Amino acid sequence: MPSEETDWKQALFGYVSIINEAALHADARKLREIPDKEHRERLERRLFSSTNRDTRWAIKPVRSEMRVRIERYNVIRGEVIADISVHLVRSMEQLTQPWMEERVERERLRFAQVSKSWRLVSVQPIAAERPPEIFSVEEQIQDQWDGERKPVSLSTPYMNPQALYGFKSRVYAGSASDDDYGYGMNRRGIPYRREAAVAYAERWWNEPNPVYENFEVNCTNYVSQCLFAGGAPMNYTGRRPSGWWYKGYSKNEEMWSFSWAVANSLQHYLGNPRTFGLRAEAVSMPESLQLGDVICYDWDGNGRVGHNTIVTAFTPEGMPLVNANTVSSRHRYWDYKDSYAATEHTRYHFYHITDEF
Template identity: 40%
Template sequence: MRQDWKNTLYLYVDQHNRSEVDDRNYAVQAPIEDMEYVMKASERARRLKLWYRERGTTPLKSETKAKIVRKHEGDGEVAVDVEFHVQREYDQQGVSLFDERIDIERLTLNRDGDSWIITRVETPAHERHGSKLDDENHAAQHYAERQNRSMPLLNYDVLGMNMRPQKSSPYRRERAVQYAEQWWNEPNPRFLSFEVDCTNYVSQCLFAGGVPMNYTGRRETGWWYKGMVNGQENWSYSWAV
């Protein structure tokens, strides 16, 4: 039975909400192939955990309401702008505190057999720069742009290290070291971990340092990782072995 793309979107919204209070890796997750987003989410989780600790607070619960504000459906691909209204409650020395915010993300979903996977997660330009939403053509234009992309490109902004390299920037060892020091004692929950995890860990460090993935779609060639997608192992042998 074919799934509707909204089922995958629902899983993503639930995952988005859980990440506000709990960074554990749950068994059921939205299938996400955008590894740039995964790295960004990992860094955000680290900062959020630090934020709670520095303020002596304990997260209690989070409620996230999601609304589709723009949508374009194509042949096997959907581009949606989603507005998240996040409300959090946390405890600080016996006092309950609340905060709320509104985020907007642009998701690209692609059909994968009978299921749907999220292939890209972005913050729309109008949201990053604080301008008003543009006309209804945004999602359609984004869909047309996606048609011309053969593979994802590494966007260094999402690594959360406040560094923007110039074109043809060399490998940045300090970024790899920073990532290695962050995750040396525990696995990053946004990547699968293995019984013998050394190569997987080193691959993550190299990716954080700026080595782009080489997507071939064949496990015996290239150097790439997508995770467990619809029950299928999606990574090259060179990434994890």
Template identity: 45%
Template sequence: MVPRSRTRTGTGKTITKKGASAPGRPERAPSPAPRPHGARGSGSAMVARESVGPGHAARSEGWKEAVHKYVKLYNQAEIDRYAAPFGAIIADEDHLQRFGQRLARLRENELLRGLVPTRSETSAELLRVSESGTLSEVSVLIELRVKRTVDHRGRTYAEERRDRERLWLSADGGDYAITRIEPIVSERRPRYASSHSNHAAEFADELALAAESKPQSIPYINYDVLPNFKHGRAGIRYRRDMAAAYADRWWNEANPAYELFEVNCTNYISQCLFAGAAPMNYTGKRASGWWYRGFSGGRENWSYSWAVANALQHYLSAPHNSSLRATVVDSADQLALGDVIIYDWGGDNRFQHSTIVTAFDAAGMPLVNANTVPSRHRYWDYQDSYAWTENTRYRFFHIADEF
């Protein structure tokens, strides 16, 4: 079937839809969200805003049309994986090279996997707009919301992600050109902070590693949200289906039962594990255990391993007699539903990103969910991310079946 395109532009948002329709994969019913002791919600969703003064509306249409063209081409590239058409609207040679290398890598990988994209839908929300007084220069922060439907060896499934980019545009006569593009690579950001905190925990992972040699306390479990489980320390079954269902429910928004972190990937993974009945190891010390009690009295009441990828990697790598524990395996094809992958982008043993396995492709390879850069049923190796490098290493964790 010949792919079709349909474009619609509204205030503050550009929407592009492309591709042939394909039957979708049935959605898993989400499980109720557990609320840990002391948790509460924070923050509100960012919305699109534009400042349009008298006489600006007509002139704004020029740069909006340039953004619209960019999103349309971006959506096309999600199907054919070619960057050549972007040269007509983008003057940023560095980004064209970076983008072209990414697409070439993905095109080769998808051919080797036998994967055929059949449909792509991309919407771009304007999160922030800065216009010069004469509108000769404009910068915009956009969120690209991509949903691709693919056919893989006779099976059809959808993968979704949300990327952010900052675009700079300049007027050249009556037309606007995109002079610079900066992808926002949140997966590589080393800092973490809640909505209440601006300070970094740069040495949190080292503290967590050192603390693993200390005796572990009795795990803290909030039995109010786990009424069907006994209070014994042993024999708690890891509900992989519940962990994956929670991951699918909250992949693109924050659960108000928990604090929202500036870099939220590991906080989200910990929530998924807890939703699958993994018991917390409550020590009351941030550098040890794996636990969360929320923000209260001006204090951050959670362990570093709950919120920092490198600290969670250290915690899962260490032996434990109780609470959450895992086994390191050699390859992605050894993982099961609800297992965890942690990413070292630079190959320097500094792990910066976490994902959870929520589905599998036709070859049995993991598809993962993540947060910070919201992703659902994304291929596990993350070669579609600007965070990925030739030196990227992975740590694969098979979560114990019982705790």
């Protein structure tokens, strides 16, 4: 391996070590070694918020490990641009009882060669819980890899009867009409199988189910899949602004409802009362939630939800731990104080999914 390649990778692992040590020991002083001021401030805000939370609830980080995978990189004229994924595994403890939290964050790092050494210049999160307005067709992004400008758009979804990956559901029983096949709205008394929803969430938290399309902003698509795996029947209307459904691609038109894949739309769907299908009750406290319930995140407190998670476990004191996508997360503490998206104005919507549809 060429020495210059080894040197920039050493600078990369030095950066990851700094973050890991700062988080484990709740010591923001270690972050001073990161030269990118904007990113350093992001890390400091996150560390401050999560440390205050842990102190309040007597949560103790026992062990922290970060595994780095280099997804791709370019070396051009004394500069390296690298996309990486950092798999964080943290052992937490409360009331002497442990649990393990995991998440995978993706970042784009820029290194510059100074004399004979490489130094980190900048860090930019690639995926974040605060997505862009993805439904604006005029919006453009600049891809730093090929220099092309590309429209921001959602991936094309499709429906597949094997989507449950072995999680059997009665919603497939019956005739094959649009109103019946795969959607189950003619049925009553379907139980919400919370353990099945959680099992699906655990299986696919860090790997897209290949029989579904994987969206760039995937949090709500993932939560909808989990609810569906738990037996929630789709409400197929054929109109994207209404119902809760995911059918496929037909006649050059994307066939899925906004509520299936868009955070704010799912929150509206869960928040509106109905007498059949997927229903939820808004509760005021996270302690009132059960496995398979949903938390929606309004980052700025302005009434617009930007992220959704599903409850998959609990702390020893009974607070929810959640799984999520976009930033793939497993058993993450529900309040997301460790998210770059969180602000002091963040508001939460807690939804208890009905036990029977």
